Amino acid sequence: MTDKSVVQAFHDAAAQGNIDSLKQHLEQGIDINVRNRQKRTAILIAAMNDQYEAVQFLVDAGANVDLQDETCFNPFLYGCINNKLELVKMMIQANTDIDLLTRFGGVGITPASEKGHVEIVHELLTTTEINVNHTNICGWTPLIEAIILNDGGERQQTIIKLLIEHGANVHMVDKHGVPPIELARRKGYTEIEKILLEAGAK
Known part of the structure; x- marks a missing residue:
């Protein structure tokens, strides 16, 4: 000791x-x-x-x-x-170990997406095999966090594009069954709604 x-x-x-x-x-x-x-x-x-x-x-x-x-x-x-x-x-x-969890059950890309850390998100998506569709204890993917927990601005739009380019599933719903596009509409994030529509969201 x-x-x-x-x-x-x-x-x-x-x-x-x-x-x-x-x-x-x-x-x-x-x-x-x-x-x-x-x-x-x-x-x-x-x-x-x-x-x-x-x-x-x-x-x-x-x-x-x-x-x-x-x-x-x-x-x-x-x-x-x-x-x-x-x-x-x-x-x-x-x-x-990129699979270790935060206290909210997210992987590293989850809070980075939420907080608008574009450079971190880009680094993780381009240099690691981090799970872009990981679901945390709130039932949210990084894509959902990027929509509902920030301001919908340019950094969030860039992150959402990056996530989609690297395999984010635009159809994965939250724990209440609400899809990302509906969450964007509820927040009034028209630019994010457009990005999701272009990615095939309905």
């Missing part, structure tokens, strides 16, 4: 991007995946503090990139949710 103060110092080094200190702790035998009270590992803490050199150092040193904290964050999902493209790319390179 590692002393709490040693764990704290290791995690502080991750937060500060202090690679020399991280290296020293590892040489002294600390578990690279040791967690704090929030179940966060050093690599997640480094990621959440934009310390990408430290993230890469920990990847190279063998950190488990897939361990999730008590809110289901790992570096990949944190990056998808918070529009951290560089981090997402790093995690894809590190062979992160």
Whole structure:
């Protein structure tokens, strides 16, 4: 059992991007995946503090990139949710598990689509095999989230086009049986309605 103060110092080094200190702790035998009270590992803490050199150092040193904290964050999902493209790319390179779920049961592309993170969505669709039709615990696909949880603006329209181009099913309904096109109409999103009609929605 590692002393709490040693764990704290290791995690502080991750937060500060202090690679020399991280290296020293590892040489002294600390578990690279040791967690704090929030179940966060050093690599997640480094990621959440934009310390990408430290993230890469920990990847190279063998950190488990897939361990999730008590809110289901790992570096990949944190990056998808918070529009951290560089981090997402790093995690894809590190062979992160793209099927891990957020606390709402979505995969990484789900919150990225909802929040209008065009670059993240594009990266996931073009460089991974992420499930574009994954359904979360609310019964929503990324396409549905992109429609109902944002403003219907240009970024959302771009994301919806990207999702459709990469296999999003425009007929998959929500848990109440309502199709995406009806959800767009209810919101008054005429541009999104046009995109869906062109994709064969009825």
